[in-house]
Amino acid sequence: MPRETVAEFTIHSVQVLDEDGTIDAELAPSLTDDDLLECYTAMKRARRLDERAISLQRRGELGTYAPAIGQEAAQVGSAFALAADDWVVPSFREHPALLVRGTSPQSVLEYAMGMEEGAEIPADANALPPAIPVGSQPLHAVGVGWGESIQGRPNVALTYFGDGATSEGDVYEALNFAGVYDAQTVFVCQNNRYAISTRLEDQTAAETLAQKAVAAGIDGIRVDGNDVLAVYRVVSEAIERARQGEPTLVEALTYRRSMHTTSDDPSVYRDPEEADEWEARDPIVRFQVFLENQGILDADTKAQIDEQVEAEIAEAIDQANERRERLDPADLFEYVYAEQPPELERQAAAFEGDRDG
């Protein structure tokens, strides 16, 4: 047998709600009406935060901001599947997931205001701050998932990254380490079709991103990332496997409906018709149709949720602005080392001296 097949692979794709909002009863996850409404509220909260943040940025009140419009199902569905002590290891477009995990809209805004305050992690939260360098954070999630396993704890680390990140060597190293160390880690790749302007077909010749798991010897699966129920189901299963030391790469197929960040103009590099097409496939609309058809969401509840979200975000904006006003730049010397080294003390004193004139 000079030539034989020694390995083959298959990538599955899962959808629970079709584009008309009709559910596949067999694949439907068991979520209560309250859970479903909570998911819906979380998606609406994230969307509204993005809309407000973009307009604040346009008015000069925020720095560069990376909206997640169109990706709410991929993030809310996956974050909702985590248990309380599980970890989230995000990149910079993950506020829909972070809000589900208890991060306040205020923190998201503070980070976009250029304040480290927005990257503080509360003592009781298992999370790492947003990672700016593309594809650098999945390794941290492997370290977390492996560290939990070394210490005999069941907690899982879920990390988010995009299609562009899969071209980074660090992402491959992360998948490979996870396989070697049986890390309690779930990788959620949101394939939103664009890395800034670079289309997926210019990013990789691979047919799916899920299959990048195959080379690392771990499971890979694709899910309709605009279907919150499918994402919840697939990621829940991946989380349970991760608790047993079996990592999974989940490719959530979605679309970045808005700009990469407030610094770019997508009309330069993509056809407006494409964006219109994806507007029709918007994840919130699809879920809303389902909830309305099921009689879970009526006009009153919807109005109530909108009002609640609006109030929360308005309050968050006020609080973030207030914290910005209280910001003391002198504390930039404080957190570099556990104890301030003498040279930093000298620099801090010089700063104070210059400031006092």
Add this chain to the structure above:
Amino acid sequence: MAERLRVVEAVRETLREELAADDSVVVYGEDIGRAGGVFRATEGLLEAHPDRVFDAPVAEAGIVGVGVGLAATGLRPVAEIQFQSFLYQGFHQLVQHVARMRSRTRGTVTCPMTIRTPYGGGIHALELHSESFEAGFAHVPGLTVVIPASPAETAGLLRSAIRSPDPVVFMEPTRLYRSVREEVPDEHEIPLGEARIVDTGEDATVIAWGSMLRETLDAVDSVETETGASIEVIDPRTISPLDTETIVESVRKTGRCVVVHEAPKTSGMAGEIIARINEEAFFYLEAPVERVTGYDVPVPLFAREDAYLPDATRIEAGIERVLES
């Protein structure tokens, strides 16, 4: 009971003791488990602690990057990078995450990680196995950079590095791994950030670290014999954050100074040390401060290595120049 150990044995014994003393210590790196490390610095550790000592895939960004996560869960990762040049593959993780985790989260997430790596020339190694990039690491705020110069110093500083709440790049002079034995006190601990006055003197200060310290002491011996001058020798030990005070105090006393390192001259640590002397002791200087360093060339392959590395003769000439002016 104090033992007479070589540098490589001091590394191993300290790791063994720290693994035993603290359940949160995790040791990992390429070939450090079953093989015991390419320099045998981790020999026997896997057998002693199979649940906390791990061979790693050959991926330096991975080794550094997973440390961020391990540390976040409460562990104290102690990673080995097989040769310092290969830490360049993990440099982005070091700069972007390890070093700045504390400041970017205002102290709410920290990264108490130690990265051990053999560095420096003098062992006739392959290309890119002899680098000395301490100034590059020292340029990264948030990192602590430590270089020991003897077996006892290795044990004392490595223990403090592992116990440090901040990330430490611990650079072990490959050339000294097996060269000398020295008594290493039990549970030896040397505070980070404190220089050591190796020899006291009145007429000039010579600053050197790592394997350059031995060359420096040889040079100082010759100069003292030939000229009758008395030379103070300082080993900063912690390259960053640097103990400026000890250096400045010495230079104020002697008025003359030579800084020695095997790294290239331009933007090397000597430049920084001289700048600090200028800030704090300029009016005490009797002569311009000398630098005896590697040249501004890529570290050559080993057939030309001796031409590159500062040796006792070059250091002696440097000391004589400051004494004469």
